Amino acid sequence: MTSRIFSRKPLVLAMSFAFAAGPVWAQESTAEPVTVDVTATRYDADAVVAGKELNMQRAANVDSATLMTNVSGVAFQVGGAVSSIPVIRGLADDRISVLVDGVDAIASCPNHMNTPLSYIDPSSVKSLRVFKSITPVSIAGNSIGGAVVVSTGQPQFADAGKKIVTGNVGGFYSSNGDGRGANLSVTAATDWLSVTYKGSTSQQNNYKAGGNFKPQSSVSNPYTTSGTISIAQNEVASTAYESTNQSVALALKHDKHTVQLQYSWQDIPYELYPNQRMDMTGNTQERYNLRYWGGFDWGNLEAQYYHENLNHQMDFGPDKQYWYGSNNSIPGMPMYTNSNTDGVKVKGDIQLSDTSLLRTGAEYQHYYLNDYWPASGTRPVSNMAPYTFQNINGGLQQISSVFTEWEKQFDPQFKALLGIRYSLVNSSTGNVHGYNTAYAPPPGVSPDTGNQARDAGLLNTANRNNNFNDVDVVATASYKASQHQDVELGVSRQVRAPNLYELYSWSSWSMAASMNNYVGDGNGYFGNPDLKPETAYTASVKYDLHTEDREWQAKAEPFYSYVENYIDAVQWNSTTNSPQSSLVANQFNVLRYVNQNANLAGIDLDGQMPIAKTDFGRFTAQGLFSWTYGKNLVTGYGLYNVMPVNGKVNFTHRYGGWDNQLQFVAVANKNNFLSVERNEIPTPGYFLTNLKGSYSWANVRIDAGINNVFNTLYYQPLGGAYVGQGQTMALNKTSTNNAPVWGTAVPGMGISYYTALNVKF
Numbered sequence: 001m002t003s004r005i006f007s008r009k010p011l012v013l014a015m016s017f018a019f020a021a022g023p024v025w026a027q028e029s030t031a032e033p034v035t036v037d038v039t040a041t042r043y044d045a046d047a048v049v050a051g052k053e054l055n056m057q058r059a060a061n062v063d064s065a066t067l068m069t070n071v072s073g074v075a076f077q078v079g080g081a082v083s084s085i086p087v088i089r090g091l092a093d094d095r096i097s098v099l100v101d102g103v104d105a106i107a108s109c110p111n112h113m114n115t116p117l118s119y120i121d122p123s124s125v126k127s128l129r130v131f132k133s134i135t136p137v138s139i140a141g142n143s144i145g146g147a148v149v150v151s152t153g154q155p156q157f158a159d160a161g162k163k164i165v166t167g168n169v170g171g172f173y174s175s176n177g178d179g180r181g182a183n184l185s186v187t188a189a190t191d192w193l194s195v196t197y198k199g200s201t202s203q204q205n206n207y208k209a210g211g212n213f214k215p216q217s218s219v220s221n222p223y224t225t226s227g228t229i230s231i232a233q234n235e236v237a238s239t240a241y242e243s244t245n246q247s248v249a250l251a252l253k254h255d256k257h258t259v260q261l262q263y264s265w266q267d268i269p270y271e272l273y274p275n276q277r278m279d280m281t282g283n284t285q286e287r288y289n290l291r292y293w294g295g296f297d298w299g300n301l302e303a304q305y306y307h308e309n310l311n312h313q314m315d316f317g318p319d320k321q322y323w324y325g326s327n328n329s330i331p332g333m334p335m336y337t338n339s340n341t342d343g344v345k346v347k348g349d350i351q352l353s354d355t356s357l358l359r360t361g362a363e364y365q366h367y368y369l370n371d372y373w374p375a376s377g378t379r380p381v382s383n384m385a386p387y388t389f390q391n392i393n394g395g396l397q398q399i400s401s402v403f404t405e406w407e408k409q410f411d412p413q414f415k416a417l418l419g420i421r422y423s424l425v426n427s428s429t430g431n432v433h434g435y436n437t438a439y440a441p442p443p444g445v446s447p448d449t450g451n452q453a454r455d456a457g458l459l460n461t462a463n464r465n466n467n468f469n470d471v472d473v474v475a476t477a478s479y480k481a482s483q484h485q486d487v488e489l490g491v492s493r494q495v496r497a498p499n500l501y502e503l504y505s506w507s508s509w510s511m512a513a514s515m516n517n518y519v520g521d522g523n524g525y526f527g528n529p530d531l532k533p534e535t536a537y538t539a540s541v542k543y544d545l546h547t548e549d550r551e552w553q554a555k556a557e558p559f560y561s562y563v564e565n566y567i568d569a570v571q572w573n574s575t576t577n578s579p580q581s582s583l584v585a586n587q588f589n590v591l592r593y594v595n596q597n598a599n600l601a602g603i604d605l606d607g608q609m610p611i612a613k614t615d616f617g618r619f620t621a622q623g624l625f626s627w628t629y630g631k632n633l634v635t636g637y638g639l640y641n642v643m644p645v646n647g648k649v650n651f652t653h654r655y656g657g658w659d660n661q662l663q664f665v666a667v668a669n670k671n672n673f674l675s676v677e678r679n680e681i682p683t684p685g686y687f688l689t690n691l692k693g694s695y696s697w698a699n700v701r702i703d704a705g706i707n708n709v710f711n712t713l714y715y716q717p718l719g720g721a722y723v724g725q726g727q728t729m730a731l732n733k734t735s736t737n738n739a740p741v742w743g744t745a746v747p748g749m750g751i752s753y754y755t756a757l758n759v760k761f
Contacts (some may be wrong), residue, residue, distance in 0.1 A: 091145025450509025617655025
């Protein structure tokens with residue numbers, strides 16, 4: 001696929017497992033200092049990606065989520081090229097709070113294609129802070145699996161009486177998928193006024209796997225938008241994309257007070273999905289973000305208002321069948337999503353004493369959603385007519401929260417934090433109808449296809465106003481046992497209310513249900529208005545053993561979570577409108593969301609050590625290891641999309657302006673303890689080798705590298721089902737259709753050479 005513009009960085013899905021050099025795997029206790037933005041609230045995160053680590057990751061990643069690839073316990077649920085979803089210790093998506101410059105964005109798509117981190121290009125990221133499992137109540141609420149806090153940087157001002165113009169320009173190219181892109185950032189400022197522009201553009205074509213992974217090499221019929229097409233056996237179809245991001249920020253400063261208004265805009269004309277039956281065929285977003293930071297005698301104050309407009313479109317991209325029907329007269333399946341989000345936040349840090357700090361605040365978010373699918377074709381030929389299918393009609397979620405958090409440094413060795421947050425979540429939606437609206441259609445119109453009228457009627461007569469009272473409690477204590485040992489213990493009760501799709505998507509018709517799927521497993525899903533909130537009870541321990549200069553370091557972080565009313569799914573019989581009497585294996589199915597209990601446990605290990613300091617530079621080694629176990633306590637089976645045992649080892653070399661790295665990635669097979677209800681596809685283990693290098697002058701940096709050096713064919717454990725080509729509207733393959741075959745996982749990217757250039761001015 002060609003593009004109107006050029007691109008920024010390409011390594012997409014394979015880069016979920018590649019990473020660059022960096023002090024201690026981007027952990028906060030690095031041997032070299034990192035710069036993290038200072039805001040009204042400041043405390044330790046479990047990991048920070050910034051400085052040199054962030055610079056190397058930018059050169060090798062087009063997806064902002066995968067900048068965290070070097071953080072233990074973090075994996076990535078594969079989506080589009082710039083839209084993967086972070087997974088922290090087995091929990092993902094809405095179970096994790098993702099904040100970009102304070103904005104708690106929501107994915108407005110039945111496939112969650114427009115993920116919060118997809119709205120920011122890696123070139124704009126200044127730091128990422130990662131909170132695993134336990135999130136301080138002053139950071140966020142309505143989540144149970146941790147938080148990712150992303151900053152694009154605070155306003156930059158000149159010294160008193162001076163003016164500055166500064167910025168950088170960069171570009172990159174990657175061989176696999178022909179990825180390319182560019183970015184520009186410019187700031188003009190005085191000592192009281194600052195104006196910043198940032199822009200980036202990127203694109204890539206379909207990428208190639210490390211070998212042939214499917215039996216067929218072409219679409220067997222000519223009914224795509226491109227006619228008859230040939231897709232090679234090693235080509236991962238539906239992985240192309242194009243994206244443009246721009247932002248302008250105006251800031252004013254007086255004494256200890258700063259106000260900033262930022263306007264950002266995104267246009268993604270297409271982003272194809274190898275593990276979804278639909279593709280993104282348009283996504284435009286506008287966001288206004290007004291922020292205030294102020295310093296007072298009693299402490300600090302931060303206030304924020306943001307507004308977002310989103311227009312999202314889906315249909316079939318060039319690799320998937322577009323024309324349907326007995327005479328191939330039905331043109332695709334248009335799907336539209338529009339949303340508006342408004343948020344207000346006020347936070348204060350009150351300095352009770354030199355060693356005691358009270359954080360308190362209030363937040364409000366108003367989210368409005370319409371998800372509708374216009375008719376395609378005409379009755380009786382088309383089942384997608386004569387009316388518009390209302391998937392979510394006037395969905396509304398309002399979250400009102402207050403929190404208080406106390407942090408106390410009792411002595412140089414012991415520090416504690418205690419916080420409580422209350423959130424009232426109000427969810428509702430309007431009446432709905434499908435393409436058909438009645439059990440007894442008029443003469444000449446075919447019957448109620450897929451029980452649309454029945455299912456719409458059940459939702460319309462159900463209680464569609466849900467109120468959830470969420471109470472989060474978080475307590476942590478850290479103890480510095482000696483100059484070489486640190487220990488931290490955390491416990492929490494955290495609550496997440498179900499999202500609008502989990503509550504109100506309503507059709508059990510296999511075609512419609514398969515369009516409601518944000519886990520990429522090829523199945524179809526529909527909602528349950530009787531769902532209860534998820535409540536997670538979590539305990540986490542950190543033990544950090546290190547030398548005083550932290551050149552040697554070993555860290556262990558075991559954790560355990562019990563999740564009451566975990567939102568999972570059960571196979572559903574659409575004819576009887578009840579759970580399947582017995583599981584149907586080795587195929588795609590329709591499932592309904594239900595509450596069940598679950599637990600998760602595991603451990604993250606991190607370490608680093610010097611190897612040698614010579615006349616030819618400094619040699620070091622860093623490593624990480626992660627193991628997570630997740631079990632549904634009702635079914636006895638595994639939880640979906642839990643990353644298997646995995647580890648990374650980095651050997652780095654630094655000399656003058658050189659920064660080089662040899663990386664090994666190892667991932668175990670995923671063939672035990674799968675999600676049986678979802679027929680989760682097993683994946684074999686694999687081993688990858690990556691090479692990275694960079695050279696920096698005062699204002700110029702050049703990066704180059706090879707990912708997947710040996711062109712290994714591997715399958716991504718969190719990549720879901722490969723449904724990237726063919727007749728994707730059909731749920732399962734039969735002798736008379738060209739639907740995707742169950743059992744093929746999405747492969748990672750084969751060998752790829754990349755280079756990037758960045759110039760500061």
